[in-house]
Amino acid sequence: MKSKIKIILADDHAVLRAGLKLLLNNEPDFIVVGETSDGEKVLALLEELTADVLIIDLSMPNMGGLECIKEIKSRGYPIKILVLTMYEDEQYIKEAMRSGALGYVEKHAVDTELFIAVKTVNMGQRYLNPHNSQLLLNSLLTNTPKESADDPYTLLSPREREVLKYMVRGYSMSQTGKMLCLSVKTVDTYKTRMMEKLGLTEKSQLVDYALKYDLLPAKSE
Amino acid sequence: MKSKIKIILADDHAVLRAGLKLLLNNEPDFIVVGETSDGEKVLALLEELTADVLIIDLSMPNMGGLECIKEIKSRGYPIKILVLTMYEDEQYIKEAMRSGALGYVEKHAVDTELFIAVKTVNMGQRYLNPHNSQLLLNSLLTNTPKESADDPYTLLSPREREVLKYMVRGYSMSQTGKMLCLSVKTVDTYKTRMMEKLGLTEKSQLVDYALKYDLLPAKSE
DNA sequence: ATTAATGTAAGATAAATTCCTACATTATGA
DNA sequence: TCATAATGTAGGAATTTATCTTACATTAAT
Structure with a gap:
């Protein structure tokens, strides 16, 4: 034994x-x-x-x-x-x-x-x-000391992340545009590009993604 | 025994x-x-x-x-x-x-x-x-001797909370409707009622609200 | 028993999104 | 270094969504 x-x-x-x-x-x-x-x-x-x-x-x-x-x-x-x-x-x-x-x-x-x-x-x-x-x-x-393959900080550009943060918090494209002083069209482009990059088709998947990577603000009491 | x-x-x-x-x-x-x-x-x-x-x-x-x-x-x-x-x-x-x-x-x-x-x-x-x-x-x-005055479990109806959860996760009204087998119109009504109840005017405030009360799913690794 | 809240939804109109295209300006890799 | 990819920016047209309003049946509450 x-x-x-x-x-x-x-x-x-x-x-x-x-x-x-x-x-x-x-x-x-x-x-x-x-x-x-x-x-x-x-x-x-x-x-x-x-x-x-x-x-x-x-x-x-x-x-x-x-x-x-x-x-x-x-x-x-x-x-x-x-x-x-x-x-x-x-x-x-x-x-x-x-x-x-x-x-x-x-x-x-x-x-x-x-x-x-x-x-x-x-x-x-x-x-x-x-x-x-x-x-x-x-x-x-x-x-290669690069980050995980779908990490937002390697995959998304700074501006894209910026836009993402607003979008997933419930701001519309136009509202996001106003916040960032961008045309709605520009916001639209960023969104489309992000979806492409991440291989997503639904906005809700973007929210999931943001959730996964802690891109939403902490719970404010 | x-x-x-x-x-x-x-x-x-x-x-x-x-x-x-x-x-x-x-x-x-x-x-x-x-x-x-x-x-x-x-x-x-x-x-x-x-x-x-x-x-x-x-x-x-x-x-x-x-x-x-x-x-x-x-x-x-x-x-x-x-x-x-x-x-x-x-x-x-x-x-x-x-x-x-x-x-x-x-x-x-x-x-x-x-x-x-x-x-x-x-x-x-x-x-x-x-x-x-x-x-x-x-x-x-x-x-906290009382339930906080704006608690979703006292203020919102079950169906409203249900709808809220989908909406703040990035689902559109129509998508939410499909998920819950409701007409878009019904979803719309719930949303409007929630906004009224909570005194909100923007969708992003709804997201903040959901964030505050942990109505979003936990980060999925 | 009457009112308030809830669950459900339609029509018309206003607003937002999508899709496609476009063009400078960096990075970047070969 | 030169071509190419990535980034930041945006317009127009077509389509989808959201909004506002109104409505009604069913419970729950007073």
């Missing part, structure tokens, strides 16, 4: 950590040997015990996940690192992978994907979320 | 949900009878099954937690609502409590606190994170 994969959990949400621990311990192949909510304490833990895989959240107090990963690598611990986070921000993933993480799983993922990811990185192989792997591998390999 | 407390889980992070489910099911007093990652599906679930407590995350796709809570209340489901979130933003907590949540637990909390919270709200009593309870109780009691 082969031995279980020893896991350390690092996530600052205690109740979720507890659930995750149970989830993993419930599987015959895994055993959680340590857990912590704090980046610095991860390093302390590694002094005390050995484990095969570290499942780490990028956002933790004291020492962020990224920093922690770098430190682990620079100290030469042989532990495999699997990043578990809710951001699917490509920037973060790339940074984490470059820093020495072997794999990346979103919190949105289901349990089975987590299990597979743990096993994969435990074998020393990379694991990337299927959704991101294509893009990521490309951008990791080509080493 | 008294029956277990039936729980529905609503959190968009599947792997965490799985852990949480195991954590709760592991306790003799609880049983998770349903789970979902989506605000709208919470409502669908409530149609299908009955449960005692809904544990809900505030940030979910399609329909944010706040909106979802309000809708549950407006539909009159007797389920007790416990908010589980990582934000310790007082504003959010207040809003959630005002909207009808009975309790609030941070994801940072340990499992035992979660258990206590579930039991507390199940009895119909409020549960507030010890850290926040002081502040909150105060501001809940002093600052």
Whole structure:
């Protein structure tokens, strides 16, 4: 009988950590040997015990996940690192992978994907979320530090973004035009171009897009 | 032997949900009878099954937690609502409590606190994170004894809110009409009535209003 | 039982959007 | 560096949408 994969959990949400621990311990192949909510304490833990895989959240107090990963690598611990986070921000993933993480799983993922990811990185192989792997591998390999493929700050021109912000807030084209001292026609052009660039056909999709990229103002109380 | 407390889980992070489910099911007093990652599906679930407590995350796709809570209340489901979130933003907590949540637990909390919270709200009593309870109780009691005068759930009719949601998401009147199987004219009437009720003159003000009251869907990653 | 609110919708008119085209002015890549 | 793509700007005509007004049946409330 082969031995279980020893896991350390690092996530600052205690109740979720507890659930995750149970989830993993419930599987015959895994055993959680340590857990912590704090980046610095991860390093302390590694002094005390050995484990095969570290499942780490990028956002933790004291020492962020990224920093922690770098430190682990620079100290030469042989532990495999699997990043578990809710951001699917490509920037973060790339940074984490470059820093020495072997794999990346979103919190949105289901349990089975987590299990597979743990096993994969435990074998020393990379694991990337299927959704991101294509893009990521490309951008990791080509080493182009450009932002995510549909990021508004790379895809849309400044003026277009400006117009977008007004439009999605319910301003009509003419109103937007007035706000920005542009002809309605110009606003129209921007809108058309944005739709083309983003491959959209409905105004509501533009709103979705703006929502996705936080282009709407924060809730004002 | 008294029956277990039936729980529905609503959190968009599947792997965490799985852990949480195991954590709760592991306790003799609880049983998770349903789970979902989506605000709208919470409502669908409530149609299908009955449960005692809904544990809900505030940030979910399609329909944010706040909106979802309000809708549950407006539909009159007797389920007790416990908010589980990582934000310790007082504003959010207040809003959630005002909207009808009975309790609030941070994801940072340990499992035992979660258990206590579930039991507390199940009895119909409020549960507030010890850290926040002081502040909150105060501001809940002093600052807002009344439903805020322009709350959409007191001012607007259900159908009006429905229409509003589509309109502010960039759907045209005709599109909204199609979505809701209404004549454009009917949609028009609702819009006009809402504007009158709220004393607004511009569509953009409607969007602001929706933004203020979380009537837009949460950012979908 | 009468009024107020709600859910529904049509017609005529006014306004906004769409589609196509156009043209300087930068960037930018070959 | 020279062609080409991207950007910022806008007009006209055709079409779609929105607005304003009015209407009516059904509940909810007083």
